[in-house]
Amino acid sequence: MDGAGNDFVITDLREGGRMTAEAAQYLGDRDGPFGCDQIIVLEERRERPFMSIWNADGTAAGACGNAARCVAKILFGEEGGEALAFGSPSGDLRASLQDSLVEVDMGSPRVDWDEIPLAEPCDDTSSLPFDPALRARFGLPSPAGASMGNPHATFFVDDAESALLESFGPEIESHPFFPDRVNVSAASVKDGVIRLRTYERGVGITAACGTAACAALVNAHRLGLTGREADVVADGGRLRIRWDEETGHVLMAGPTCLHREGRF
């Protein structure tokens, strides 16, 4: 399946079996028979569905927004109804159907330095004291940090289209400033819309990253660049993100697409 172009192999192991790092690498390898950004495993935990998440490089991830919509779509197909919940590594997720889109409540963002996490204390994580020499090399501003259950650094630039993400993405992803590595995004805001491109931890450049879109909206709002709601336009599609004032949760609505289904 894919969500806004972010593609997944979703394996249903609710009746048994287990994923390994090696199997995830095999399924994620674009030179192999499958190839995808993430490998999602549907499991049964405490008598309810649970999604676990593996990046194409075989590492585990704490959250995946676009895959959460795809998993919700599968479960809606099985259970019917218009709202449901399932487990994920970063907590229970609630999903609802909104016409042709799926909306998922991605929970509360975390913006304290040790929750992102960063290697050193920082009072204002909307403007991180991140490697000035590296930033100067690529003409980048201070990034804003946030966790959506996984770590994100958002660089607000004049033009996300022309940002050299393929050059600075890999360097920043594994920079010691981010001890758990980081998902790296270039964002620009125009007329209230966020244009976003992401270099995903454990993957590389993606067509879209749902949690990066959530982090971008949270960081844009913290910096006074948008309100609490905005469309986020990735290479592969458009997501609607809202940071609810009452609950503090981030809601993400977007498309899902099934490509191929069967026993392989």
Ligand SMILES: N[C@@H](CCC[C@H](N)C(=O)O)C(=O)O
């Ligand atoms: N594609 C995802 C994020 C997947 C995990 C990420 N690469 C990480 O390691 O944190 C999304 O849609 O959020």
